Amino acid sequence: MNTKRNASPSLWKAAFAVVRKDLAAELRSFELVSAMLVFSLLVIVIFNFALELDVKVRQSVTAGVLWTTFAFAGTLGLNRSMATEKDRGCLDGLLLAPVDRSAIYFGKALSNLIFMLIVEAFVLPIYSMLYNVNLFRLDLLGVILLGSIGYTAVGTLLSAMSVQTRTREVLLPILLFPVAIPVLLAAVKVSGGLLAGAAFSEVLTPFNILLVYDVVFIAVAFMAFDYVVEE
Amino acid sequence: MQPKPTALKILDVVSIIVLAISTYLALFYAPTELVMGEVQRVFYFHIGTAWVGLLGFVLAAVSGIVYLVTKDMKWDRAEVALVEVSAMFFFLTIVLGSIWARPAWNTWWTWDPRLTTAAVTELIYIAYFMLRAGIEDPEKRARFGAVYTLLGGLSAPITFMVIRLFRSIHPVVVGAANANQEKLSMTGDMKVAFFFALFAFTVLFVDFVWHRIRLGALEEKVEQLKLKVSM
Numbered sequence: 276m277n278t279k280r281n282a283s284p285s286l287w288k289a290a291f292a293v294v295r296k297d298l299a300a301e302l303r304s305f306e307l308v309s310a311m312l313v314f315s316l317l318v319i320v321i322f323n324f325a326l327e328l329d330v331k332v333r334q335s336v337t338a339g340v341l342w343t344t345f346a347f348a349g350t351l352g353l354n355r356s357m358a359t360e361k362d363r364g365c366l367d368g369l370l371l372a373p374v375d376r377s378a379i380y381f382g383k384a385l386s387n388l389i390f391m392l393i394v395e396a397f398v399l400p401i402y403s404m405l406y407n408v409n410l411f412r413l414d415l416l417g418v419i420l421l422g423s424i425g426y427t428a429v430g431t432l433l434s435a436m437s438v439q440t441r442t443r444e445v446l447l448p449i450l451l452f453p454v455a456i457p458v459l460l461a462a463v464k465v466s467g468g469l470l471a472g473a474a475f476s477e478v479l480t481p482f483n484i485l486l487v488y489d490v491v492f493i494a495v496a497f498m499a500f501d502y503v504v505e506e
Numbered sequence: 507m508q509p510k511p512t513a514l515k516i517l518d519v520v521s522i523i524v525l526a527i528s529t530y531l532a533l534f535y536a537p538t539e540l541v542m543g544e545v546q547r548v549f550y551f552h553i554g555t556a557w558v559g560l561l562g563f564v565l566a567a568v569s570g571i572v573y574l575v576t577k578d579m580k581w582d583r584a585e586v587a588l589v590e591v592s593a594m595f596f597f598l599t600i601v602l603g604s605i606w607a608r609p610a611w612n613t614w615w616t617w618d619p620r621l622t623t624a625a626v627t628e629l630i631y632i633a634y635f636m637l638r639a640g641i642e643d644p645e646k647r648a649r650f651g652a653v654y655t656l657l658g659g660l661s662a663p664i665t666f667m668v669i670r671l672f673r674s675i676h677p678v679v680v681g682a683a684n685a686n687q688e689k690l691s692m693t694g695d696m697k698v699a700f701f702f703a704l705f706a707f708t709v710l711f712v713d714f715v716w717h718r719i720r721l722g723a724l725e726e727k728v729e730q731l732k733l734k735v736s737m
Contacts, residue, residue, distance in 0.1 A: 429657065436650050440640030449636055453629040454657050457664035464671060484668055491660060499653045502574055 286381070289374035293382020297356065298389070307355050311348040311394045318344045319402065333406055338467035341402065341410075342422065342459055345395060349426055350451060352390045354444045356383065357434040370504055380500035384431040391423045408470070415469050418485070422462030425489040426455055432496040435503045458492075461485040514716055521706075521713040528554070528699075528706035536699035545609045550699050552602040554707035555595040556624075562592025562711065563627065567659030570652035579726070580719075582648035585655060586638075587718035591711060593631040600624055619669040626665050630658040644726075 301307055322340045326332055360366040360383075369379050399419075403410045430451050437446040461481045468478035475482075532550035539546035566588035573581035603621065604614045615621065634654055641647040692700060 432653075433657075436637070436653065439646070439650075440637065441642070442636070442640045446636060446640060449633045450654065453626050453633055454661045456626055457661055457668045460665070460668045464668070481668065481671055484664060488661075488664055491664075492657075495656065495660060499574075499656065502649050502653055505649075 286375050286378045289372070289378035290381035290385060293369070293379055294386045294389070297382070297386035300359075301390070307352055308390055308393050310355070311352045311390065312397055314351055315344050315348040315394055315398050316401065318347055319398070319405070323405075328406065333408070334471070335467075337402075337406070337408060337470055338463045341398070341466070342463045344398060345391065345419075345423065346426065346452075346455070346459055348394050348398075349387075349391050349423070349430060350448050352394070353387055353427070353430045353434040353451075354437075354447050356387055356390070357431075357438040358444065361438045366504070376501050376504060377497050379504070380431065380435075380497060383435075384427055384496070387427040387431050388423060391427055392420070395419060395423065410470075412469070414475060415466055418462060418465045418469065418482070421485050421489055422458055422466075425458035425462075425485065425492055428489065428493045428496050429454055429458075432500055432503060435500065439503075458485065458488045461488065510720075514713075514720070517709070517713045517716065521710045524702075524706040524709050528703045531699040531702050536696050537693060539696075542610055545606060548602050548606045550703040551707075552599060552606060553700065554703040555602065556599040557704055558707045558711035559592045559596035559599055559627075561708070562588045562595065562715070563659065563662070566592065567655045570655040570659075573648060573652045574656075579644070579648060580723075582651065583719050583722035583726075584715075585648075585651060586722055587715045589631060589634055589655065590718055591714045593628065594714075595707070595711065596624060596628055596631070600628065617669070619666050622669045623662060623666040627658070627662050630654075630662065634658065644729075 319340065322328065322343070326336060326340070328336070328340070357366075360369070370376065372379075399410045402408070430447075433450045433454070434447055437443060437450055440446050461484045464481040465478045465485060468481070469475070528550070532547050536547065536550065538544060566585050569581045569585040569588060573579075573585060600621075603624075607616070608614050634651065637654055638647050638651050641650060
């Protein structure tokens with residue numbers, strides 16, 4: 276019991292060390308966030324013409340367009356962030372470190388989340404400007420945060436798996452999307468409802484599902500990560 | 507090579523017999539449904555396949571957990587067998603359901619919670635096989651497979667809950683969700699056909715899974731012999 280209590284602060288310290296490493300690497304190159312960002316903008320451009328986003332259509336599909344964009348860009352980031360670990364032998368180094376392996380999971384998940392939030396922080400104002408809708412509402416931002424947490428929690432685990440397979444990058448979306456459908460659909464439902472002017476109590480059910488998904492999948496991914504990286 | 511166990515031989519014969527009886531009960535014994543007519547007879551096999559598909563899905567997740575705890579390859583073989591057999595039954599459920607849906611709802615497909623969850627589950631199965639196909643090391647393949655069935659088994663019910671927020675037209679057989687949903691009422695003879703179909707498909711399911719587990723063990727033996735020869 277006592278050792279566990281002593282281990283917990285070092286778990287967070289180790290996790291933050293992983294986050295710091297990822298952020299420092301990203302600050303030097305900007306290759307991950309810039310790729311995600313350009314990709315997101317391209318997806319929005321394609322949606323603009325594919326769905327002919329005029330005022331009437333926009334009202335009903337804004338939430339769907341945003342979440343599809345985030346999901347696609349998120350996959351790009353998740354893949355890249357784990358591939359760099361694997362290619363340069365960094366993952367082996369991390370695993371050799373005398374820390375709890377769940378610290379590595381939390382570190383990677385947190386930095387993936389940060390990258391996704393940075394991209395969202397750029398996409399939201401651009402989308403607001405392009406289509407003249409106000410997306411900067413506290414409730415909506417909260418939903419986006421919760422959705423991104425669930426998506427990166429399960430995505431980090433699955434990217435650690437897909438990077439070790441023969442097909443690698445190709446496999447991640449195939450593994451991730453069917454499992455992430457609940458979090459994406461719940462997030463679309465809540466954000467769509469809020470954008471349509473519904474009161475928060477009306478979207479409480481999908482919001483609760485979003486919360487349940489986050490809690491369940493963080494817990495499971497945290498426990499399963501050990502089995503995914505062990506050699 | 508070990509000969510086929512006698513119990514399995516007997517089970518083969520029994521499953522053919524119960525399937526034949528179930529077919530007779532569904533097609534001739536059960537009375538014709540008043541509103542839907544003859545097409546309703548597809549219902550008995552639809553439920554039978556759906557039941558074992560779901561059973562296999564749950565048992566596969568359980569085998570996955572047991573594998574992760576015990577690291578015994580026999581649980582991995584059980585998991586693969588369960589996923590493969592229940593994927594096949596689930597596919598049959600979707601096809602049979604479509605045959606029923608066409609005259610009853612005037613469409614082959616609708617994005618109803620049950621239908622959508624079935625489709626997503628089928629996609630999880632496909633992703634599972636693609637994941638396994640991409641890994642050479644049998645021990646790693648087993649570990650990743652177990653983690654993925656666990657994730658799939660957790661996300662499928664949440665998918666169902668999310669899509670339930672949308673309208674449903676699927677009739678309820680067991681347990682009523684809400685009052686205005688169509689409830690299927692069965693006469694005594696229908697119930698006989700219904701429960702016998704459940705029983706028949708369970709027997710068939712056990713038979714198939716047993717065969718598949720045996721096949722998995724034989725596959726492993728062939729692998730080992732090949733290794734021995736090449737050395």
